[in-house]
Amino acid sequence: MRSVIYSMGVSLDGFTAGPGGELDWSAPGAELLRFHNEQTRELGVHLCGQGLYEDMLPWEHPDERPPTSELEAEFARIWTDLPKIVFSNTLAHVEGNARLATDGIAHEIARLKEQPGQDIAVGGAGLAGAVMRLDLIDEYRLFVNPILLGGGTPYFPALENRINLELVQTRTFGARVVYMRYRRVNSR
Secondary structure (H helix, E strand, C coil), X not given: CCCEEEEEEXXXXXXXXXXXXXXXXXXXXXHHHHXXXXXXXXXXXXXXEHXXXXXXXXXHCCCCCCCXXXXXXXXXXXXXXXXXXXXXXXCCCCCCCEEECCCCHHHHHHHHHHCCCCEEEEECHHHHHHHHHCCCCCEEEEEEECCCCXXXXXXXXXXXXXXXXXXXXXXXXXXXXXXXXXXXXXXX
């Protein structure tokens, strides 16, 4: 069965973006971008909140946003080919290889998990938080950056029930980023 994966860069104090939405602190170096490309290539679909969709929209048009390296060009090709489902209450249409969600989060995920294919990513802290509260995330992949933001968008929302996890992989990228991959321990 397909897994639902939440994977994002996070500050050491637990934020995915700074107080003003800043992301400049999380730009990946070559080694990390190569790893992101490998992981993104393994996905079958990416569920996006409106904010993430809009942030990633330039990658849908690599001709309008020329890549600065071959690794960026590779990411643009992978991202453009990856189907995306966008959850939004305000968007009337989406561009590129994306469609607007037609059902609620739980129904969309249930339908996708019944289909054969590669894993399902969920991105955007708000959407991921909603999926987390429904206890539908199978894996958490954190790219911990050596910065304290002091506030911003939290990686983890407040939860009513705990979620038990087991650490299944770690990796360090240079002296900057620590990757931690956790799998949910079935308590359902």
